[in-house]
Amino acid sequence: MEEEAAGSGENLASHTISESEAATEEDSCQGLWELPVECSVRRRECDRCGRPQKVCLCPFLPVHPLRVSTCLYIIQHPAEESRVLRTVPLLAACLPEDKCKVLIGRRFSEDRYPELASVCRNPNTLILYPGAGAANLEDVDLSSPDPCIIVIIDGTWSQAKDIFFKNSLFRIPKQVQLRTSLSSQYVIRTQPTNACLSTLECAAVALAIMEKNDCIKEIILRPLQALCSFQLQHGAQIHHSKEHLLKNGLYDKPMPKNKRKLRRMELLVNNVKI
Template sequence: MEGKTLPTGGAGDGGMEGEEGHERQKPLPSPVSASGSDGEGCEGLWELPVEVSARRPECGRCGRPQKVCLCPFLPVHPLNVSTCLYIIQHPAEENRVLRTVPLLAACLPEDKCKVLIGRRFSEEGYPELASVCRNSNTLILYPGAGATNLEDVDLSTIEPYVIIIIDGTWSQAKDIFSRNSLFRIPKQVQLKTSLSSQYVIRTQPTNACLSTLECAAVALAIMEKNESIKETVLRPLQALCSFQLQHGAQVHHSKEHLLKNGLYKKPMPKNKRKLRRIELLMNNIKI
């Protein structure tokens, strides 16, 4: 849609686990029988203490390790917005090393950015979400066949608006949307923007795909009629990518770019549906 304009990350991570991930446990030599020739002198290995993998202290605001905190790039105070975001996050995104949702949430007041994690959302299990979906001022950012450009939506109502954004890869986002009838109640909208994704440390399906944070930044700027909001929300993402690239990460071109320039190194899929998606990407047809 993570390049969403379905709001999702690409399939790749692209980041450096060394800065973002857990401290790694040092591997112990494989236990070998003391009676074997390779086991001489190894009898005491069983008694060695096992190192516990410890997670480095994280910043309470941006969620990054304290040594690489991005708070200097966040707004001093949460942005004053009337629009509320509901981020529907696929469980696989929750533990990704390089995520944009924590940075997005850090830019906004707590009551203006709510994150719900899961694949299935029933009316009985999520009564608040069901109520939000039935509100006439709720929009869902999902570029389906019937989606309207957000710029063309009549926003004259004085009541606050809600925007639902699905956070996951394209396939994850499509699965969540198709399997949850609640998300087909709000008006579908899409972004018509010339903005190219700056989330260059993860692979996006097409050149036009944006990450969840980027989608939210553009949408909030439109809803609030304030272009500076986009610049403010994008700043921590730019800092994150810059840091990762300085420490060895590589720029990830979109799958569309790789296919069109003969740089796609993976074998073509045998699955007809996946092969059709690749053909559409190569011919610049919306998928």
């Protein structure tokens, strides 16, 4: 009983001290509680381009959505959805709603995505993903009378690789890649190599090939050019590719300790396709 009483006394003492400290802290913060609180107001965004209205890019979008027969399915990694300077909303704003469908996620099973499964099994569906087994899109037979579908994965290269290899649905369509000399105009974001293109740029080149109309590429690239120009005028810096930085001795970050990542950088410097 005495031990219990002693224990209770210690607890009471510590409790009293805590209350005293709390009172002192409350007194010291009294002035803070009286400061006016400003309500944060979210900037209004344009319904079409998704940009804040003060920097709306609609003047650089086509007046009417482009008339195309090819349908795009954009498979977007969830991390891309929260990026401020993403390109998929600009791409979608250039096309009819039924010609540009965006699915967000990492894993796509046939049970949960029956429509996507049907699309991937369609013989006229192509998936734009470079690799040893990919055919050049320019060389693919496009004589089918039925509309073609192109699946494009939107994310960083490591994210795209993860989505491609961990979803068996994406290995059903014919795999294609772009053979183009176009250098990325998305200069406000770092790319792995000089030949890497943003999702919007890939879609622009692919649609121009599929529709046999180079004007489509120019129209879709226009809002991206305007976006980058605006950002550069307001303090953004041009981001060279990792390949460019490594080859010119300008890469100022610590080299990775991970052997696999270090090997990838060596391949970039030696012009080996990765």
